[in-house]
Amino acid sequence: MTDSDDPVVVSYDVYLTDSQISRYVLQYLDRPTGHPYDERHGQKPTAFRVKPQTGLVEVDVPINTRVNYDVNKGLRYGDALRKSRVAREGGAYGMAGGFNTGGAVPGAGAGGEGRGVKTEGDVEMADVEEKKGEAGASLLRVQTLGGRIKVPEEGDPVYMLGAFRGNNLHLSPVSAVVQLRPQLHHLDASEEVMTKGRAGKAKKDLDEDAAPRAAETEARAIDVKIKSAEGGEALVPGNLELLKKMQDERWETYDWVDAETEEAWAVYEDYMIHQNPEDLPQLQSAIESEDYLDGMSAPRIDPAHPELTGWAMKQNQKRRKERQRADREADQDSEVNVEEG
Incomplete structure (x- = not known):
């Protein structure tokens, strides 16, 4: 066997860790692997939110306002988020807010809210004042990434996280893989502000002219429909019920701990590696x-x-x-x- 073309180079003892906690793998689809969102690259996430019942996840990451950043649009969208009723009341946009079919429902924070303008090098205050024309302007400094936890089904692959210590390989089950994509909450907020402005103008004209106007700016609940092969339409009550649950469920917020901190390494040691592997029972194979x-x-x-x-x-x-x-x-x-x- 020493002359084999495929010799065994190294062998490991494999240990399975307990699944007492949830382990999620977050995939950033538009982010290069060499530039993670962390403190070292200057983009440590500022917030992590989850709706566990409906499986929605949102992560707020800082925007680099020093490179390829349009200050005019940043001010416009940041101001829209500041004025947004949904953001102020702690609701959510998009799928997480049930597409806002029934108004904002207070939760535990809405992603992407505008931050007060600072003078710490990224954008000069004089430029902001010149473009905005008023004090206390809001600049869009945070981008929200969102995704949904896919509930595992029978037949789906089981993913594990591996941690090596010497000749021991510790495997931990992955609760879910979440693919995060940029959310356009700033566009939703801008549309909301514009809609409220048009509604206010229509009401003023109605009061002045005493003539009814078309209620084109009135908020309407959406109907989720699918088309059958015959071309007909059918209402999908299950989808509407799911959107309602998404809107009603409150966000659970968590602090983001950077991977290179001492606290993160302590949690890694506690939940990814067995401290006393010699005390673990030997697994018996149930298949020949x-x-x-x-x-x-x-x-x-x-x-x-x-x-x-x-x-x-x-x-x-x-x-x-x-x-x-x-x-x-x-x-x-x-x-x-x-x-x-």
């Missing part, structure tokens, strides 16, 4: 080697009987081995009789 190969590979074919595959092939091999064992035992008995004779 041949069954494992059949479960993960294509059906094996017996060259002597190509028509037999899988279970039939194994039964044929079993009978063949039993016959061979019986023949060997018969031969041994014959040899013993000859010697005695």
Whole structure:
């Protein structure tokens, strides 16, 4: 075996950790792998929110206002978020707010709110005042990334997180993989402010002219529909109920701890690595080697009987081995009789 073309280089003892906590893998689809959102790259997330019942997740990350940043638009969208009733009342936009079909429902924070303008190098206060024309302007400094936790179904792969310590490999189950994408909450807030402005103007004109106007700015609840193959439409009550649950559920907020901090490493040691692996029970396999190969590979074919595959092939091999064992035992008995004779 020493001359094998594929020698065993190293072997590890594998340990399974307890799943007492939730472990989520966050995937940033538009972010290069070499530039994570952390303190070292100057973009440590400022907030993490989750709606556990409906599985919604939002992460607020700082925007680099020093590079490729339009101050005019930043002021416009930041001011819209500051004036937004949804943001002020702690609601949410988009799917997390049920697409705001029934107004804002207070929660535990809304992502992407405008921050007060500072003079710490990224944007000069004089430029802000010149463009905005008023004190206390709000600049969009935070981008919200959002996604949804996919509930695992039967047959889905089971993902594990691996941690090495010496020759030990500690595996921890992943609760879910969440793909995060940029959320356009600032556009929703801008549309809300514009809608309120048009509604206020329409009301003023109505009061002055005493003439009814078309209620084109009136907020309406949306109907989620799908089209059948025949071209008809059908209302989907389940989708409306889900949107209502998303809107009613409150955010649970958590502090974001940077990966390189001492606190993060302490949690890593506690929940990713067994401190006393020698005390763990030995796992016993519940499947035989041949069954494992059949479960993960294509059906094996017996060259002597190509028509037999899988279970039939194994039964044929079993009978063949039993016959061979019986023949060997018969031969041994014959040899013993000859010697005695």
